[in-house]
Amino acid sequence: MAEKSVVDFKVDQLYPGITAPPNSEQNDEEEEGTLSQHIRKNGEQILVTWRKEEEVHIVRKVDLLFLPIFSLMFTWMAIDRTNVSGVLTSTFLSDTNMTRDQANTGVSLLWLGIVLLEIPSNIVLHRIGPHYWIPAQVITWGVIEVLQSQVTNAGGWYVARLILGVGESGFIPGGLYTLSRWYLPNELTQRTAIYFLGPSISAAFGSLISAGALELHLKGGLKGWQWIFIICGVSTIATGVLAFSVIPKSPHHTGHLFGGLIRIPGWLTEREADILVARQTRIAEKNQVAGLTLKITWKDITDVLLSWSTWPYLVVCLTGLQSVNGLSTWGATIIKSLGFSSIRANLLNAPGSLLGAFFGIILSGFVDRYSRFGYGIIFAAGWTLTGLIALYRGLLQHLPVTNKSSWSFYAAYVVTQAAPGWQPINVTWLSLNFKTPQKRAVAYAVYSGTYGNQVFRASDAPLYRKAWIICISLGAVWLAGVILQTIVFQWANRIFARKLADNAELEREVVHTDKRGQGYRFYW
Template sequence: MNPNNEAPAGDTTHLTDPKIQSRLRKVADFQVLPLLLIAFASYQLDRTNISSALTGGFASAISVNQNTVNIGNQLMFLGVIVLEIPSNVILHRIGPRYWIGGQVLIFGFIAALQVFIRNRTGFLVTRSILGLAEAGFIPGAMFTLSQWYTREEITRRIAIFFFGMFGGTAVGPLLGAGLLTLDGKGNLSGWQWIFLGEMDRSVTVLILMEGIWTITVSFTLLLFLPERNSYEQPLESEKAPEGIDCAPKNLSGSKIPLKVIVETLTNVSKWPHFLATACVFATWSPLTTYTPSIIMSLGFSRVQSNALTAIGNMMTLPVVFFFAWLSDKTCRRGMTVMIAIMVYLIALICLRIIQPHVHVWSKFGLWTTVNALAVGYHPIHNAWIQMNSRSPEERSIEVATNELVVMCATAGLMAGTQIFRQEDSEGFYPNGLLIMIGLVLMGLILTALQEVIYYVQNSRVEKEARLTVLNIL
């Protein structure tokens, strides 16, 4: 008799038990996914609180200009790229519970230290260290999710996971609007209250406020984020593609061979994925940093500007979910990605052409629309890549692909920090918008190319399969 009620070694009959499958799915939907979503929201709050701080006079308080802010953000994204792969090597050795939980604790604390910034050097150093601390979180969390869902289920779950990022981006300006009203209280500026708010969510009651959000999130992850047992199999997939590796999933102790990373990187057929990710995602970087400042330049107060920015960011959530639903409904993920990018491109073109000729509220509406549509494609694009990782080393290839895609997205964000320059700020960045239009157009072309590549590859596979059947007959 087994006291732990575990299946004996070598016994796999439990893997298709509907009760086991149902239990695993409930754990995934009501424990794993919500915990990672909340952690992602905390991650994004700590990363983007600077956009609200800028409307509170942060740049002038530490004597830096907009171009220096751009450099600081570049250094942050560079830190993410530098430690992306080492971070995930650690994740695969010790498991997501301890590594992801520890990361949330660490980067929250570092983000909080921004309250002590006094000059340009302190700003650049703090942003660099923040990026190093955040490295590996997104691909690690996405891989953790892939351990719990079938390929038919993963697209919508990844979209929900990204609600954490987009939700954090949406909530950030609202928190900023509230905290900026504390300007002057306790001899602190409004921007310092913003960073103090993030500090509380970070790490310790030593730096007080009214909550301990991120430390609560980190300890919740450390205590309650479940690990997959070594004997447990993926949930049953009704339409598992031929060649899928069905070996048991055990995150802790697994490794990503350097050979697999090199092979994935040199797989030319996947390059359009990587390049499209960098091109389109680059345009989100200036929007998250400068939209509150842009709206403030329309004549709104700093508190109003942050509150109004949240509207476009909130609209991102139904946009993302709609495209995820469309992707699952049609099973045409590549086409869905292209439609989402096309809609965003049209919004950018309208903003660039119409903006000089309309009044304040129309300008606000145009910028809000662009923010709402800027990332509707992104979760589906990530899922599309995962669902086309087919090889004898399926799991390792999928992990390496996730890491490279996130690194490309981060590289795009790093480059995108320089799109909106201080000298282009008059007229609401007309040159920057042209650059964004060009990047999104290039991303659309690359996505279409990737769809063609998959079509050709799938046609070849189907032809070989038919010939094999005929030879057998």
């Protein structure tokens, strides 16, 4: 009996009228840069032939639509999560009669909401399609963000953050999965890095928004922190409406705006859409997977959760994020404690994240070119750990704070924040080491469910000695973990190569083939 699917996502939901024909021949000859692939379109099998230069042009067109809108959505999601940093420099705690620890609890509850519905949200996405589900999510959490401006006590804060997390759950894996259906594996790392520009620049733009909103304190009878939530929420809603208007159902629906309510000439021609479908079919057949049909079963979920190779990524994710997440939440407050005003502290919190995003794109380009994921993350982890140690030593040496020591500490803070963004590298690494699109979709969802931050406690103020020691310890575990993970994957590849030489059936487990024709079980 066939296994019952959790999700039965047919090809015509993503590429209406088009399927990959059974037993279609894979043409591996690329004479003079020409590629060809059979696809079945509207019940008829056709051969699509194209040149590599033409494909590059089409991918650039896809970049111009998908990367800006998905990055913009991710940016507002990240701002809506981290604008607490600006809120905490205002009168928020006194107005709501809350403590710092209660504020931290609300931050953690947001992550709980995300974890609760991460996989279910991803399943719904496959049921109704990302072109509907993702914009609906953005609009929903934008409304919740606005409603946070009405919080009056700790209970309301807890509920608001939990519901905000529920509204955001599934967005990151859903966006990653959608990109993976339009791009080939060797195109994903740098595109994922651009998608992840949102978290990288959110602290910067969130700080600028907070600085401006705090200038509106008592305007219209609202406090500065209320303006932060309202401005961010309304902007998020507008972005969701924009996404609904332009994200297409498939390459053949690029002229269908607002879900098809308005029809215009598509930004992809019929031939360009055929080529996008053909190249996805081609890579699917090459990897011997069902390229355009997605059926997520319980076995796919358990295979990902029980695979030994999944957990190193989660350890790296959790330790790496938590080593710096305290700076995301309390960075502006820490800068303010050095003697700067609330507005100036928020402005000074912006540059480091922008530099980190810039360096992250450069590092992702290196990874895309050489497929050395572990080395890229090791570099970022070493940079961050060095910065955390410098911050801890500098804070202890430069107190009591003077004008000179304030700027010295701030310089170390910017250098730490400027560490290259590594999250897109890690999440792409995880997904590519699972062969089928079903398991990749599950892996995206599992990876994106992480927890909040409880490191910077009120009892530890003003030096936060324990917090800095915890951050440094987490950074050390992060660095050691990714080094060990890289070594283990290399070791597993050597064992796999020996088995592959004696058993040709293992060819189906190959996920990466280098220029010499050597097959590997894991990217490393």
